[in-house]
Amino acid sequence: MTTQTIDPTKAEAFAERMIDILNSGAVTLLTSIGHRTELFDTMAELPPATSPQIADAAGLNERYVREWLNGMVTARLVEYDPIAKTYCLPAEHAAFLTRAAASDNIAPFTQYIALMGTVEDKVIDCFYKGGGVPYSEYKRFHEVMAEDSGQTVVPALFEHILPLIPGLTEALERGIEVMDLGCGRGRALVKLAEAFPNSRFTGYDFSGEAIAYANSAVQRRNLSNVQFQVKDAATLEEFDRYDLITTFDAIHDQARPDRVLQNIYHALKPDGVYLMQDIHASTDVSGNLEHPVGTLLYMLSCMHCMTVSLAYGGMGLGTMWGQEKALQMLSDAGFTRVEIKQLAHDFQNDYYIIHKN
Structure with a gap:
């Protein structure tokens, strides 16, 4: 020895x-x-x-x-x-x-530590038995995620995110069909519906609690051009309907992200655009050694994103699935025109501009 x-x-x-x-x-x-x-x-x-x-x-x-x-x-x-x-x-x-x-x-993001601590025992059980921890065990998840979105996505929508796609703002002003898949409490979609009354917006999310909150916001604002429904993205069966589909930090924790991306491909019109915001990372850990919040993101993956996917018999991609895996899966879904962009103020996310044809 x-x-x-x-x-x-x-x-x-x-x-x-x-x-x-x-x-x-x-x-x-x-x-x-x-x-x-x-x-x-x-x-x-x-x-x-x-x-x-x-x-x-x-x-x-x-x-x-x-x-x-x-x-x-x-x-x-x-x-x-x-x-x-x-x-x-x-x-x-x-x-x-x-x-x-x-x-x-930065303070809102510290809530994730306490939130993930509430499921530590259940995640440890998964280390021994496999499987995962379902969404229902995360009591404040959508509340914290909505605040997260309010820090990163919603304030940047009009000045930074929409301009990533040339002509999109003008198209929204004229009127187009838009879907946000995995919309959570719908903060981004409500903002868009208020700003672009000629366009029609549909939000889908797996969580009934989140959708109820989103519909309450619609009623309070008396909006008629946006609707929210409870739906599993893997069961979406719509074809050639939308000019624009968005997902904000929503693909990597899907049970079947491969099927979801295929469904998005089919739901887009032939000249439609898919905007996917997801975590900036490399698929191999060696590419994430200098990531400013790499450890935090792997923790969130282990304690939430990966395990909720596995809880439903899913692939368990995890938060840090990375650009290489994302590009491969987009290609497998049928997308061949993909451009990855980043915003100067947002080191955490990549913005994939994806054309159907």
């Missing part, structure tokens, strides 16, 4: 990194709480304040607020004056932690 020699410097560096990882995980959970309770938003509007003052302004329990504040202080997200006993959220931090920061707000 060979005894492996340990490099003490390398071992110590790794131990220090593990401590950093533990602290970062703790900060992530505390940041999620700060976002959900709007504590960051409250503090951004206050001068340096005591814990009771901050709790009172936020309408929250002071003891919990104080413990949260102290965690934020040790994480260096909040500054503390030990003489005045006051806490302050620096403007430079508020620029990435508050709702006023709009698409620059």
